[in-house]
Amino acid sequence: MIAAQGIVVTTGRRRLVDVVSIAVRPGQVTAVLGPNGSGKSTLLKVLAGEIAPSGGSVSLDGRPLAAWRRADLARRRAVLPQHGAIDFPLTAGEVVALGRSPWSGRPESLDDADAVAHARERLDLGPLWDQLYPTLSGGERQRVQLGRALAQLWVRRPAAPRYLLLDEPTSALDIAHQLEVLALARELAGKGIGVLAVLHDLNQALTAADGFVLLARGQIVEAGAIADGPTAAALQAVYHVPVEFVRRADGRRAALV
């Protein structure tokens, strides 16, 4: 479990994250929701160990994040930031293969080819494989980066829990690929991986998540199981728009805004 307790992040006088506790459990998809500037991405950076919080603590499987060696951490959890540009002629395949970096020099690197092939198959990256990353569309890049994270986490015999942190993984995707990524998140959770996803689309969270955290102005407004929330009242308080729910055939809720 990745557990964050009482996280506070301040820049200057502003509190970007204001006493937030959250857990990413193996086998579950946790959605982080909230309006722009509510501290979602900052919280993800704290959970990824990218920024040290000014208050509170983060641990992965009981060990404080700061006590982990970077390379060990990279073999246990992958992070997909909102993608940056690459100005160099790397192919999509090369980008995916870079996901195997943390395994280099270890026996598991024998599985590199299998891991990369798996990512290529699973995300249907074959047609993009030899194309140069800078020439790909935003959505294609997002899928290639997801492939990289998949290759990074792939192990032949899972022993310890693994985690995947996604920052708006569907933002540049068309509807079909959005659903595919959400299905992938569920599939990974089914394999015991703990997934945390910052999502903008409430319905994506309602479709794919097990649990949720709703943030506003750096604080938790509501959190819990996706069956129980977020409630219409909480959403209305945060987004200032009326929200209605309908029940779908699979029993999950869908939101009408």
Next chain:
Amino acid sequence: MTAIALARRWRRLDRVLLLPLLGAMLATAALLAVGLGAVAIPPDQALAALLGREVDERVAGIVLQLRLPRAVLAICAGAALGVAGAALQGLLRNPLADPVLIGVSGGAAFGAVAAIVVGHKLATLLPPEALRWLVPAAAFAGALAAVTGVMRLGGAREGSGPGALILAGIAISALASAGIGAFIFMADDRQLRDFIFWNMGSVAGASWQGLAVAAPLIALATGAMLAAARPLDAILLGEREAGHLGFDVPAVRRRVIAAVALAVGAGVAFTGMIAFVGLIVPHLVRLVAGAGHRLLLPASALLGAALLLLADCAARTVVAPAELPIGLVTSALGTPFFMALIVRRRSALG
């Protein structure tokens, strides 16, 4: 055609062949370089002299004592500039980066001009042997000092990103040029002329003693850059991404910049300023080899060495018996290439 489209077309060209091909190109250029000159020496004789076989004593003297050290210096300096440019472009994630950006050149020039101006006053105090080392030593020290300043200002903190580093490089370079201005103000005509020629670069001053210092430093620094190939690949994805892949990005940055300073500083100390090799060579290599550093770095070293050697051949022959400064040749060839690069980049990547 954009650089990227070109790269796609060529990337299938067997990458396995690239390093042997570049090696052969370098060897050919070396034979040409020791053969060319006032006394033309045919390749077979040059080769025989290089291999220590029996040849005319005069030929052996010209090859081994005059032209070979000069060729080796061009090879060392060219390799240093090529590999350092490639490593720095990857590290800063900026294909237009050049060792100039992190203050190496400004610092070296400041050291050189200081030594040229002050050295004159030391002429009576120091033995002539020590005097010869004054300019290279000061240029090298200046390069390292400038880069240390840049790292202190904008470098090693986590998450500070390449932007802070480049700004620090600009600041330190500006400081260096103020210092250079002060020394130029104090310089007499001869010192001024010496500095101007230093600034345009030359491998004419090559000596085995100088190479005994420069070559090991450059080899060491090149080794350090080659060893950073994997983290540099990851940094192409972004510094955050490289961190999440388990690399200690600030440590990689410190190591690579120290290696760049060492390699370029050691080269420039003995050759003076040579522009554009560090910028252009990695681009040429990427067209064929792609952006992966395991191939890019050694190939850039080989191509840099070959190009500088050929540039020196041109510098020696174009206006023979006089000689052009080699930096003039590389700038003359490099500037149009750089302009083309800017235009292509604008159209290719927006």
